[in-house]
Amino acid sequence: MSRTCLVVAILTCLFSTSTVFPEKMIHGTIQNADTNEPLPYANIQVKGTYYGTISNADGQYSLNIREVPATVLVRYIGFHSKEIVITGDSPEQQDVVLQPTVLEMPAVIVRAEDPGVTIMREVIRRKQIWRKQLRTYQAQAYTRLRLENDTSIVFISESTSELFWDVDQGQREVIKSKRETANIRSQHILANASYLPNFYDDDVEIQGTRVIGPTHPNALQHYTFKLVGQRSRDNKIVFDISVAPKSKLQPTFVGQLSVLDEEYAMIECDLKPSDAVIMPFPIKEWNVFHEQQFSDFAQAVWLPLDVRIGGDILISLPGIHFPRITYNQVSRISDYDVNAVLPDSLYKDKKIVTIDSISIRSDSLLISRADMIPLTAQENSAYKTIDSTMTLEKAFQPKGFIAWLVRLRVGTDNDEAKAAQEEPQQKSPKAEGSDGQNEPKKKRVNLFRGFKPQFVYNRVDEYHLGVKYRRSLAKGLALNLSGAYKTGSKRWAYGGGLTCLWGKGRATTALSLQYQSNTETCYHSDNYPIFYNTAVNLFGLEDYFDYYWNERVTVKISKAVPQIRSHLTLGFADEIHSSLGKNTDGDILGRKLIQRSNPPIEEGRLRSVSLQVELGEEWAPWGIVGQRGAKLTIEHSSPELLSSDFSFTSVNAAIYWRQVTYLKRRLLPNVLDLRLVAGTSSGQLPLQRYGILDVHSGAFSPFGVFRTLGVYPYEGEKHAALFWEHNFRTVPFELLGIRYLVKNSVGLILHGASGRTWIAESRLKNLPFRLHHLDSFHYEIGLSVNGLFGFSRIDFTKAIDNRGWFVGFGIARIF
Incomplete structure (x- = not known):
């Protein structure tokens, strides 16, 4: 026998399924013998194996029998099972008719237990x-x-x-x-x-x-x-x-x-x-x-x-x-x-x-x-008629008075996709044997890429109109620049810096060098971002912050440690601080509110070193979701070591935690949310480094603020406060049987807070203005109706240490 014949013989033996591993495909419909109606999801199994299938919603099935002869068992509860012997000569069409069983019900015996x-x-x-x-x-x-x-x-x-x-x-x-x-x-x-x-x-x-x-x-x-x-x-x-x-x-x-x-x-x-x-x-x-x-x-x-x-x-x-x-x-x-x-x-x-x-x-x-499992007629038709232009966005177009925002975005995406489809297909240079170097790709130039506008409004700067620019210079190296004009003080703010990143995955290290000459807030709020305060000022409400001018150079190196979900940052700062005055009482509503004056600060050169440690999740304001994390910040300034005009050490910490309490099996169980903030200092802490306790701003009262205290925060050399909320979710209304509120995710939250600030009497007497501080512990407790209109909540809060009441609103705790 020639070599070619031998190879052909071997291949024939290997791939001739009709002789060695015979297969048989069968298909058909499972029906009720009495009514001729199809039996959906009947169980079809090759007897003696663990191999089988089920019929579809119309009673249709298909089964690939791997070796014949074989016995196929068809079962359906309430019907006599049926066995079909399939051989190589059996037709592919195998319709099965099952006879209903007649079951005589036994006499009912009354028992204590069902x-x-x-x-x-x-x-x-x-x-x-x-x-x-x-x-x-x-x-x-x-x-x-x-x-x-x-x-x-x-x-x-x-x-x-x-x-x-x-x-x-x-x-x-x-x-x-x-x-x-x-x-x-x-x-x-x-x-x-x-x-x-x-x-x-x-x-x-x-x-x-x-x-x-x-x-x-x-x-x-x-x-x-x-x-x-x-x-x-x-x-x-x-x-x-x-x-x-x-x-x-x-x-x-x-x-x-x-x-x-x-x-x-x-x-x-x-x-x-x-x-x-x-x-x-x-x-x-x-x-x-x-x-x-x-x-x-x-x-x-x-x-x-x-x-x-x-x-x-x-x-x-x-x-x-x-x-x-x-x-x-x-x-x-x-x-x-x-x-x-x-x-x-x-x-x-x-x-x-x-x-x-x-x-x-x-x-x-x-x-x-x-x-x-065979497709139904409707599903077969869908495969033939649905094409690439029938996107999910088109299929689920929303309605409503602001639905045009979604439709506009979808329309833009679809237009771009359509343009890409209509664009002539170019042959790949490599497919033609070229390396493609002589045919440079045309790139669309975006002149505004990297630019981001800045808009801030407050009683000191009035309008802060500027722009930020960020550009990647090389892999891991980025440049940032900023510039703005302040209409109130009629001066320019500007800055820039470089950031270098290296490392793999989330375990990155960053080195940053920055310069900035700009207005800064005298205290940092974890609950009220600058954009919120801009809106408050524009609509004629009390400015939440105080301000000073800061010309500074900072150097920071930070390291992410994903194994323990932490982030460490070491920093050095060289800053020149000067006071600013109020420049406007204006607002877009013409309310003519007389804003408080901007207090002076302790001016001078502040040089300091700092250490910041963050664990767990980064704090997100307004309490939409529960979080677990902590943040510790230590800053030290010394005339002897750093030639600073100030001598102090400050330590500030925040711990935020969510604990599941009841109904732990639920997607949204009952939970207790805690936020503990505290700070202390030694030496002569400058006014612009005082710690604060947040209060409500206007009628807005997010989690983490004293709701019965308002206008602007309480300051001090030391501070401590505990804020807590227990979210009962919809459980109270479930127990009361008010399904409308349950269906609309309306729930109840019990909340409370306590805390105070401290400042030495000697410092307090020498200040040129009256400092807003708490000289004793403040306590409050309240109840919130959560999930109104999906996004909002109403807070009813009573001060325990005085007669104060407060009714405010916040963003709903959705999760």
Whole structure:
């Protein structure tokens, strides 16, 4: 035999599936014999294997039988199961008609305990036994996600994947193939099975909420189970048991379970979250259902055959209303390998979903897979009609009196995308054998890139009109410049500097050299940024800050330490301080408020070294989200060491912390937020370095300020204060049954604060003006209605140490 003939013979043996590994593709419809109606999501399995599929919503199925002859088992609760023998000569079209079972109901016996409770007690007991045997599994999955608006399907995304689960390390998924409608970017994996729930778990996570599962060891304490009917499957009784929560507050499910007699195993569930599973603003409505089937694998270990999720979401903000979003997701899971040895490489990466770039298949190969769940007629039509121009932005165009802002942005993006599509396609120079060096690319020049306007208004500068400029000079090296004119003092402010960055990832080091000659505030507020104070002044309210002129040079080196979420900064400053006077009482409303005079400072040259340590999250004002972090700042100035006109050491600290208190299973549990601020000093601390305690500004009263004290902050050489809020969220209104307020995320917050400032009597007597300070502890407590109109809150606060009351508003604690 020639070498060529030998090679051909070997290849024929390897790839001739018709003789060595015969396959057979079958498809058809599962129907009710009495009504001819399709049976949706019927269970189709190759007998003697863990391989199978389910029918779609129209009862249609397809199955790729890997080796024939084979026996296919079709099962549906309430119907007689049917077996079909498939051989190489069997037709591909295999429609299956199932006969309904007739089950005689036994006589009702009155018991002290509902039979549903007795059955579920045994289900839970047996689950705890077999679940201990389950350490790992590997399986094959097919997943399809469909999104719709009010009128049609918006997109479809499909994937096939390998699922891996480890009892200690959790879930991983490797995408093997995928396809989606033409309006979805190919790098996005929208359809995956790894985040889908398993209702046999003790805790089932639903959109960030840990819901108590119906087979949780303590499920009988949280659920009311009632036997509501009986059906049959494979000559065994199937008990239908209703599920209802006992508590208004604990996250649970509502719906029905189906339990197989003798095995006492849950084989099907149809559940939705209870009213205690609440979505935050701006979600106005959230309706969802979950359906799942189970089968036994490897010594009565019960695992999911599928999961089907459907529902709709309504998102609405003041002035913007989006169309209702309807979604449907289905996953088929088969080919389980229970307690398999999983590759260690799976868990080296923290990503739960990854793409197998080597074996990822094209769309056409996914379409040809026979074991995918067949598309419905509507889905087939969507694949043919949806093109790349039918974007999600177009499909979910909002309505409302400020919706034009969103439409304007979307229109701009679409115009740019359309222009890019219409632009003639140029051949790559390298494809023509050129290195491309002789054909420089045309770049659009943006003359304003790097420039940022500045606008500030206060009683000293009047209008501060300027611009900032930032430019990258090289990798890791940036230049910044600034300049502005102040109409009140009729003088220029200017500055500039260089910043050098090096390091990998988040573990960066920065060296900064800066010069600035400008107006500065005498004290720093963590709660009122300059842009807020500008708005306050423009609308004729009291200026919150005092000011001085500072000409300074600073050198700072900072180091990020991501392992402990910290940031350290060492600095040196050389500053020349001088006093400024008030220049205007004006405002755009013509209120003619007489602003207080700007007090003088202690003038001179201040040279200092400083150390700043930040731990955890950086403080974000106005209390929209809870935070955990701390900040410590130490500054030292000395005439002997630094030739400074001032001699002092100051230490300032802030600690902010969120602690979950009640209903910890919820996406938004009850929480206690704390903020502790304190500062002390030694030596002669200049006025422009005094610490402060913030108070309300106008009617605005964010978290971290004294709400019953106002106008401008309290100052001192030393200060200390504790601010706290306990957010009960919607729980009070849930208990009262006021669902309208619950639905609109309106809740209650109990809040309070206490603190004071200190200043030496000798300093106080020698000051040329009256310093705003607290000479004793101030206490206050109040109640806030949170989440009004989604974004706002109203604060009712009572001072304990005096008769003061305050009613103000703030930004809602959304999270």
